Amino acid sequence: MSTERIEEFLSAVKNAFINGSLLRLKLGGYHGDEPDLKSIDVKKIVVKGGDKFSFTFHYKTRDIIKNQIQPEALGNLRIALTEEFRSAQLATTEFDMSFERNGDKVRLKRMEAAGREAPSTDHNRAKNRPLRETDKPYLLALGITGKDGVVRNDAQDKFRQINKMVEIFAPLIQAIEADKPRIVDMGAGKGYLDFALYDYLANVANRPAEVIGVELRDGLVKDGNNTAAASGFSDLTFVPGTIIDYDATGADAVIALHACDTATDDAIFKGITAGASLIAVAPCCHKQIRRQMEAGKPAGELHVLLRHGIFLERQAEMVTDTLRALLLEFSGYKTKVFEFVSDAHTPKNNLIVAEKDARTGRDRDAVLKQIAEVKAMFGVDKHYLEGLLGL
Ligand SMILES: C[S@@+](CC[C@H](N)C(=O)[O-])C[C@H]1O[C@@H](n2cnc3c(N)ncnc32)[C@H](O)[C@@H]1O
Incomplete structure (x- = not known):
């Protein structure tokens, strides 16, 4: 494998990122393990806390955006170029470079750039947000913008947060x-989420x-229904x-x-009874x-971990959500749990995402056994959701 050429290409990407001349990088010819991944577009963005690489992963039916700091991004690009993508096109304001990998052979071609202007990071920042237009009645009604349609200084965090929600939920809905x-x-x-996602x-x-x-x-x-009507959002309603x-029948x-x-x-x-995807x-x-957990009898060795109120609270949070995830798996869903808004906004920042699992032959008894073990370990009698599910 020609690691030297891969390093030469990565060094061109890194320099363009540092000197502000990076326009875009496109990776194609994917042959890795992720189902339905087609290509990746990479650009530079300026966000609070520093410059980042912004990766847009293009899947068959959805796009996922991930922002990464430079060392992490370059490490991932190295793996991608070595193992997963056969071609890449780098565009900078100074030159273009193409990358082709065929077996162990790597070919680089440097070409003249066709007179482009340096990218504006402000422009990139605005473009990188899903909600680009801010002159909207719902943003005014929610206190995010002023009458001039511009995001208020004291609502910048909230606006970033609803954009983040859209970034997370839109691909899930689109799937x-x-x-x-x-x-x-x-x-x-x-209805912050509802207005933003609908829009x-x-x-x-x-x-x-x-x-x-x-x-x-x-x-x-x-208020929600009035604002939805004023926005012309005819399929957004609050009940x-x-x-x-x-009655959630028909909910996807x-x-x-x-x-x-x-x-x-x-x-x-x-969601489970409606059979939501x-x-x-x-x-x-x-x-x-x-x-x-306070009233029950957690396993003796846990005593030291649950002695302090704040740790008990955090353990209770993890046990509750672990049981929720397991009960969803028992009910036929694949689950993942991740952080969805920075805890600068709220410490309650875990998101449990469950998608209907099309696989058959899952071992539901094994999941029930795990649920029983977790409950026994933490002295839990019954999770409220178990009761709802008739377990
Ligand atoms: C902390 S707020 C969150 C609002 C919104 N989901 C958000 O993230 O901005 C919780 C909302 O849920 C509503 N709520 C709480 N329990 C509810 C229930 N059992 N049925 C319907 N609404 C409920 C409350 O009135 C409140 O508006």
Whole structure:
């Protein structure tokens, strides 16, 4: 393998990143293990805390964006060029370079750049956000922009946060097979997610969806419906009531962000019984299991780990969400858990994403056994979701 040429190409990418001349890098000819991955586009972005490489992974039916700092990005590019991609095209303001790998042979070709202007990082920053237009009635109603349609200084974090939500949820929704997926957001609050996701899917991604926000507080429901009407979002509605009483039949996706304590379980239960393709929850307080762990008899060796209140609280959070993930797996879903907003915004920042698992022959008894073991270890009598599922 011609590692020297790979290093020469990486060094050209690195220099272009550092001196601001990088326009884009495109990787093609993928032959790795990830199903449906087609190509990757790479560019430089300026975000709070420094410059980053922004990778857009193009899959058959969706795009996923990941931003990485320079050493991590270059390490991943080295692996990608050595093992996974046969071709790459680097475009800078000073020159272009192509990379072709055939077996162990690597060919580099350096060409003249066709008189391009240096990229503006501000421009890149705005372009990199899913919600590019800010002169929208819902952003004004939610207090994110002023009357001039510009994001207010004190709402920059909130705007970044809703963009992040769109970045996470849009590809998950786009992967759903339904022509016009029905998304039900349980405990919708003011509907930040609902407005942003609806706007993005209908007006940017051209993949309209029906969005329904279920919310206990009548005032929020009324405000949400007024703003949806003023925005012309005809398929976005807010309905009053409790999650457990809502008939979720026909939902393709059920989402609940920071719905309090066991309201998260109500949402998961509704998603499972509706047979939703996607269930995604960001749990909030975890009182139900904490109380049982305090009152129950966790395994003796855990005593030292649960002695301090704050650690007990964090363990209760992990045990609760581990059991939720297992109960989703038992119910026929593949689950993953990851951090979805920086904890600068909220310490409640775990997202459980469950997608319907098409595989048959899963060992449900083995999952039940794991659930029983976790409960026994932490002195948990019953998880509220188990009760809902009749277990
Ligand atoms: C912390 S807020 C989160 C709002 C929104 N999901 C967000 O992330 O911006 C929780 C919301 O869920 C609503 N809620 C809590 N329990 C509920 C239940 N059982 N049924 C319906 N709504 C509920 C509350 O009224 C509140 O507006």
